[in-house]
Amino acid sequence: MGYLDLNAAYAQTPPLDAFTGHAAARGEVAEFSPLEWTTILMSRRDGLSSLGTPGRFARFLGRLFGIDHKPRLADARLExxxxxxxxxxxxxxxxxxSEFGVFKAAGYSMSQAETLLASVAITRADRGR
Incomplete structure (x- = not known):
């Protein structure tokens, strides 16, 4: 009488990411620290204009009307x-x-990118209801 050893089959499959359901690569962590989650949540208020550097005219108008541009974060990884x-x-x-490349070069994994994208998509869907 034979049997199927399921323990050996499960030991060879990589764990699934909790948000995306995709298989996570070995050694990749799909978690963020509380500071990183705060950065993600605070960036919801920032617009696309916060990504570029202001030009001379924008700086002049900012000084003239007292409008501050959003400075970059001091930590390059958090930025x-x-x-x-x-x-x-x-x-x-x-x-x-190109931003995926910058994100990965800062030390984040693709699993973390998927976690961030899924989390933002869920939050955006909840706000739309």
Whole structure:
């Protein structure tokens, strides 16, 4: 009488990401620290204009009318996260490929990008109801 050893089959499959359901790569962490989640949530108020640097005319008008431009974050890693989050709040899943490269170069994984995009999509859907 034979049997099927399911323990060996389950040991070979990678774990699934909680938000996307895709298989996470070995060693990739799809979590964010509380500071990173705060950065993601605070970036909801930022517009696309916060991603670029203001030109000379914009700085002149800012000084003339007392309008402050949003400075970049001091931590380059958090700034990359903020940029990616702003683009995902505005465009949803249509974030430019170049930003994925910047996001990954800052030390984040693709699993974290998927987690951020799914979280933003869920929040946007809840706000639309």
């Amino acid at each position: 990359a996260l903020r940029r990616f989050a702003v683009l995902s709040w505005v465009h949803g899943y249509n974030v430019p490929k």
